[in-house]
Amino acid sequence: MNRTIGVLAIQGDFQAHLEVLGLMGVTGREIRNSGDLEGVTHLIVPGGESTTIQKIAQFDGLWDKLVDFQGPVMGTCMGSILMARTILSPDARGWGMINLAVQRNAYGRQINSFAARGKIAFLDHEFEMVFIRAPKIIKYGDDVKPLAWLGNEVTGVISGNKMALTFHPELSGSTLVHEYFLGL
């Protein structure tokens, strides 16, 4: 199968995702405008500032194309916020790709950012999860399956070919989560 992996590169840690793809021998494509999305099969939406992306992505109709993207999507931290149906604090509209409600900066400010080991459904060992001013998953629909946990807290979900993680697998120096995503 011919894959083209796009990484939304408007703002955020897109470089970290491109580096993980690089470790797998995959060259990702930086997505900054709607033309860049042409032919992309898999889309990664990185961490960053969702309020910033909401503004810049309106520029040439990219936002609407992202909302309509049909292929597999992986959102990390901010990416999970944009993919959600409901965004809290401050309230905003997401892309509604997943029947999910997330609360922004739910752990607090940077002083409350942390890294800890959690569990991922498709791995038989623990995985280091980095949380940076991270959101929390407040609610998800019946069609959504939990995929990752920190203790009892759900930190990642999947619905069809859309996966949303509140942590940053791209900052852990591991390719395992990205490998799983490219298999979707």
Added chain:
Amino acid sequence: MLDDKNFKVKVGLAEMLKGGVIMDVTNAEQARIAEDAGACAVMALERVPADIRAAGGVARMADPTIIEDIKKTVSIPVMAKCRIGHFAEAQVLEALEVDFIDESEVLTPADEHHHVDKHKFRIPFVCGCRDLGEALRRIGEGAALLRTKGEAGSGNIVEAVRHMRAVVGAIRRITVLDDEQLMTEAKNLGAPYELVCYLKKHGKLPVPNFAAGGIATPPDAALMMQLGAEAVFVGSGIFKSSDPAGRAKAIVLATTHYKDPKIVAEASKSLGEAMKGLDIRTISEDRLMQTR
């Protein structure tokens, strides 16, 4: 140090700011304008550098009231500046739970020989640098993010360009050195040996490197990004211009689309008057901020 979990969390926030614009703001209203324009973070301070330069006297950390007002107003990260070496100001900023501390030459230095030991803090630090030696010393002290010093409050990009070229050029040089040369290079740079070895192996710094000090127009931002900056700080350039909201939006757009001159051109149209700016050669040696 680089593999330490806490350091990773600090550098993590710097990673999140890439491709964005961090704007100096002096009150909640300006912070709102910055956020609405698409800033990825704001820097809370009492006066923008151009006004600090004009006012003279001792420039210190901002009043906590200003910082708290700004924190309440925006949901993007809030940074604040402490004086070089003033670890008690840094402790106060940590107690206020700002998201990033800028140990900044824009304020009057508190210690002319030592910087803050940034490893002791849970909040990440950004520091300015003019060359690679300075960059690596700051990382050695625990900085999670670097920026060029440029010449703050000048509205003149020439110094930021000089500093970015110096850092990027010196990194490139190290990648072609033999292993036998690395210790001497570390000695000549006045930099930690381990970090010089890291550069040789990876060809890039272990923390992000942004541009600051003189950015006033959308092409200024695009220039710095093409020279290797991963994001830009804009200080006086926005709120000393005739249309801060319009200029802020334009610089944000030019930073994202720095590879696309058509978009930078579009963003540059009808912005009104940029800040006036200073010829660096007219600033006397003792009034330069970058040498602090």
